Amino acid sequence: MSTDIQRVLFVTxxxxxxxxxxxxxxxxxxxxxxLRRMGCDVRVVMPLYSSIARQRxxxxxxxxxxxxxGGGVEHWVGVHTGRLDxxxxxxxxxxxxxxxxxGIYGDSGGEYRDNAFRFALLSKAAxxxxxxxxxxxxxxxxxxxxxxxxxxxxxxxxxxxxPLSTCASVLTIHNIGYQGKYPGDAxxxxxxxxxxxxSETFEDYGQVNLLKAGVRFADAITTVSPTHLHEILSxxxxxxxxxxxxxxxxEMTGILNGVDYEHWSPEVDPLLxxxxxxxxxxxxxxxxxxxxxxxxLEPRPDLPLFGIISRLAxxxxxxxxxxxxxxxLTNLELQLAVLGNGEPEYEDFFRWLQWGHRGxxxxxxxxxxxxxxxxxxxxxxFLMPSLYEPCGLNQIYSMRYGTLPVVxxxxxxxxxxxSYDQDSGEGTGFRFDDTTDSALYNTIAWAVSxxxxxxxxxxxxxxxxxxxxxxxxxxxxxxxxxxxxxxxHRAHL
Numbered sequence: 255m256s257t258d259i260q261r262v263l264f265v266t267x268x269x270x271x272x273x274x275x276x277x278x279x280x281x282x283x284x285x286x287x288x289l290r291r292m293g294c295d296v297r298v299v300m301p302l303y304s305s306i307a308r309q310r311x312x313x314x315x316x317x318x319x320x321x322x323x324g325g326g327v328e329h330w331v332g333v334h335t336g337r338l339d340x341x342x343x344x345x346x347x348x349x350x351x352x353x354x355x356x357g358i359y360g361d362s363g364g365e366y367r368d369n370a371f372r373f374a375l376l377s378k379a380a381x382x383x384x385x386x387x388x389x390x391x392x393x394x395x396x397x398x399x400x401x402x403x404x405x406x407x408x409x410x411x412x413x414x415x416x417p418l419s420t421c422a423s424v425l426t427i428h429n430i431g432y433q434g435k436y437p438g439d440a441x442x443x444x445x446x447x448x449x450x451x452x453s454e455t456f457e458d459y460g461q462v463n464l465l466k467a468g469v470r471f472a473d474a475i476t477t478v479s480p481t482h483l484h485e486i487l488s489x490x491x492x493x494x495x496x497x498x499x500x501x502x503x504x505e506m507t508g509i510l511n512g513v514d515y516e517h518w519s520p521e522v523d524p525l526l527x528x529x530x531x532x533x534x535x536x537x538x539x540x541x542x543x544x545x546x547x548x549x550x551l552e553p554r555p556d557l558p559l560f561g562i563i564s565r566l567a568x569x570x571x572x573x574x575x576x577x578x579x580x581x582x583l584t585n586l587e588l589q590l591a592v593l594g595n596g597e598p599e600y601e602d603f604f605r606w607l608q609w610g611h612r613g614x615x616x617x618x619x620x621x622x623x624x625x626x627x628x629x630x631x632x633x634x635x636f637l638m639p640s641l642y643e644p645c646g647l648n649q650i651y652s653m654r655y656g657t658l659p660v661v662x663x664x665x666x667x668x669x670x671x672x673s674y675d676q677d678s679g680e681g682t683g684f685r686f687d688d689t690t691d692s693a694l695y696n697t698i699a700w701a702v703s704x705x706x707x708x709x710x711x712x713x714x715x716x717x718x719x720x721x722x723x724x725x726x727x728x729x730x731x732x733x734x735x736x737x738x739x740x741x742x743h744r745a746h747l
């Protein structure tokens with residue numbers, strides 16, 4: 255069945271390097287490229303945000319389209335085109351009222367209140383562009399709640415007469431913590447019929463829930479790691495959607511995210527001050543010293559340097575870090591480099607931590623692609639104590655860079671990081687289970703003691719971590735199988 259899949263459209267709110275908030279953007283940048291190498295005609299549709307550098311990315315005007323929504327609303331949008339890595343075609347939807355804003359989902363004032371309208375337009379535009387440009391995908395691969403309405407539109411809009419009447423939908427849930435819940439008065443804009451505003455489809459305590467609707471209408475559903483698939487079927491992990499997901503278990507698959515090693519590998523990374531490999535690690539010492547000097551840390555090769563690259567939000571275990579890091583920096587011999595942004599109180603905490611531990615701790619509030627690569631290359635350990643983590647990519651990047659992950663045993667962190675066995679020396683990082691201050695502190699201390707007392711084990715762990723292969727090929731083949739099942743499911747409706 256998988257070899258029959260030749261045309262796929264990705265619908266997404268973000269895609270690196272055009273627009274990125276988190277790991278979703280990296281997935282949408284890498285998976286289509288792999289699928290095209292396997293013979294699929296894959297294209298991507300996303301918004302044209304004002305933050306996208308059009309000239310730098312070779313984006314050009316390519317006409318317009320008329321998008322019809324509920325209540326007789328008609329929007330004319332501009333259509334622009336570009337290519338990812340010179341290979342994957344991208345359609346960008348230009349509608350200034352919705353997308354000419356500083357952020358993707360929100361800004362310093364919080365989430366945009368009209369996000370339901372913004373991404374309903376994107377979801378409907380995806381279908382219209384396929385019809386207008388005679389690209390008839392067998393599958394639309396939809397990413398998270400902003401694209402979930404495309405699954406609804408495929409089965410409610412112009413169904414019999416549409417050239418898309420046989421197109422299947424696959425919905426990937428990257429983070430179930432974000433479901434697209436908005437006031438119920440947005441429902442009329444979708445134009446799908448009042449009968450769908452019920453507790454089994456859209457309605458969620460009087461609000462609309464876009465992800466819930468996508469779960470109801472998609473032909474197949476995936477999560478971004480096998481462990482996380484099981485977690486979201488539980489009342490705690492499903493965050494309100496477990497009953498609806500449980501009813502679709504036959505159509506659900508957990509597929510671990512891959513990594514694009516053309517962009518994330520120390521042998522080829524142009525953003526590192528020196529390149530290195532598992533066979534020649536000298537460049538990593540250069541990366542560490544460069545990072546220390548760049549951030550104002552003492553250039554101490556003897557101290558273990560811990561890195562953090564994170565969205566500063568509760569899900570990422572930032573409360574655990576806030577309660578643990580001051581003691582760790584006071585009592586343990588280590589340094590800390592932090593890159594991230596998010597909730598103001600967390601940003602203030604890391605600024606305060608830097609002020610109180612100058613030369614030992616440094617933070618950069620914001621996002622920098624260059625600095626993220628420098629931390630992966632220059633740090634010795636990578637801290638990722640997430641309360642839940644659907645997949646996570648930074649722990650996978652870290653392993654390739656010989657930067658040993660310190661992670662909580664959840665979701666994709668459990669699926670990717672093998673905890674250090676002190677007796678055998680096997681493993682690729684350090685794991686802990688409990689969401690307690692002592693569990694995190696003791697695991698940091700365990701990593702530090704290993705650094706000083708068992709340096710040969712550190713080198714062995716690095717070699718083992720760098721040898722792990724999380725390239726996209728295996729995951730892409732799994733997606734092709736899911737696409738095939740989705741098409742079969744669609745044909746039997």
